[in-house]
Amino acid sequence: MDSLTQIVLGAAVGEAVLGRKAGNRAMLWGGICGTLPDLDVLANAVSDPMSALAYHRAFTHSLPFAILAAPLVGLALHRFYGGREGPVKGWLVWPVLLTAFYLLLTGGSYLMPIEVYGIPKITLAITLAFAAFFVVIGGLRWLRGFPDKVKNTGWKGWTLLAFGAIVTHPLLDCFTAYGTQFFQPVADSRLAWNTISVADPIYTLPFLILLVWARTQVQGTSWRAKLNKAGLVLSSVYLALTVVNHFNVDSVMEATLTQEGIVAEKHVVSPSILNNILWSGTAKDAKIDLFYFSQYSLFDEERRFQPFTEIPGNHDWLAPYADDRDVRIIRWFTKEYYGVMPGRNEGGLQVNDLRYGLLDTDNPEARSSYIFSWEVDTTVHPVQVRQENAGPSEDVDMGGMFSRLWERLKGVSSK
Incomplete structure (x- = not known):
């Protein structure tokens, strides 16, 4: 779906997974991780149009990518806020994580069912764009002055946040007519359930309002959690209704063709x-x-x-x-x-x-x-x-x- 919807969904998932432990950072990074799969649009800038068409909603929108990328993103977030967990110590963790992320993207992209030109350039652009989020947010933290005590959580907690925010993005896209390659590279079929438009304000606006309302509440309070949960439940109920509508309309189509x-x-x-x-x-x-x-x-x-x-x-x-x-x-x-x-x-x-x-x-x-x-x-x-x-x-x-x-x-x- 549209980028705003995916950011809202990712932020809400981040808050639900880690809001009580990480505060506003959970909502922030949930939104960023929620839009990470759509960085594949950078293929338009570094490759030919047909390769970009084939690459959009491909490996970055797959379940294998969410599973494999989440620990890398989770470790990066844990270290970003001063954590010490993980196999690599000190500043070396950053080039190691960037290299691992780049190799993951590149390897998965080469397994696509359609030949895409310029994969190394595409995956490098995505890697650098995602790294830019850390640079920008790190710069803002530096300008504000680093607080003495920073809310942080373990590598596992950040990994769960990253996985939840990343995987819900392609899952939602599966409900659109455009579809996504959710099981790529294990399977090359595109899932398109055709139940909701790529932009639907009835899905997005109530969700956005409840998320913003939750953001104004004190971190870790039950009222904040309830508002965020209400947004997730309300949007999910509406999505379920679109599935009901699809089966209803599909039966009308079949009957009309017969008539x-x-x-x-x-x-x-x-x-x-x-x-x-x-x-x-x-x-x-x-x-x-x-x-x-x-x-x-x-x-x-x-x-x-x-x-x-x-x-x-x-x-x-x-x-x-x-x-x-x-x-x-x-x-x-x-x-x-x-x-x-x-x-x-x-x-x-x-x-x-x-x-x-x-x-x-x-x-x-x-x-x-x-x-x-x-x-x-x-x-x-x-x-x-x-x-x-x-x-x-x-x-x-x-x-x-x-x-x-x-x-x-x-x-x-x-x-």
Whole structure:
């Protein structure tokens, strides 16, 4: 999900695990550890766009990474606040920990199912970015003057905090349509349960308010712990409700396909941005290379997706290049839910991710109707791909888009 949500979740987990022993530092480092997996976006700065696409939500978002990185981060935090536990003594602990963290990231990244270029540079950027948090916070501590007595806890306590904050990040991401490689490198499948939008204010805002309220309370008090727990419980209950909604909407999609006489090879449903009421559905025809897109609001009077928009797959246009690395990344990322149309330039093709539906349901032929799309240059071999859209393009009327979203969210009558 969005970075703010992940910071809030990590901070709340940190407070729950270590708040009574470490005070505000538990909330601070919980938030930092909660955003650590998303440092993989630095791949955009040091590698090519397709490698960055494949690397996002990969090893840093996996359970093995959380398990192996947590002791390293835990030891770093323990030593940062004056602890003496651990196998390496003195200042040597810092280069040793940085090297171990870098080697862990690099080794796990090379086991990815898709070839990523520039892995050493990517993992070095992530390592240095995470180290920068220690440098900045250490500098702030120095400016304020080091207190005589610093609340600290053992290596084990900080390790539990780091593990809890890191692992809950990809777990939450599994509930989105984007998904994450939670078991990489043990398994290369991406988990995407499609129950919640990548940004949902109903999940985030109450959670944030309760966390800030808890932060204003005296450290270690029962009232502070109760407020923090309330945020965790409330957000978890809402997340559970999104799962219920998903199963409900999925059954509506299956019933609608049957009513329309569509034999689907597979289908996917997911909530639209910023809400859990209006859902999008995409189905792949089992007989011909065609996709069907539609929407359903929980406020619709009739339990059915309507209307259906047909989107040609044109997969045969991309078939000659199916084994090229960049195309394999697209097919893997979209889970074969993609459509192909003529590109902007001669010899080019535009490939659109169809899992997220259409920004303009009345115009599936418009290039700007798709949230994720890529331009494939077929004049070179292997083909080269560049990201065309990663979110609404500049050609999209955002005001009009959200107006249409709001009107459709309110539901349609059965008349």
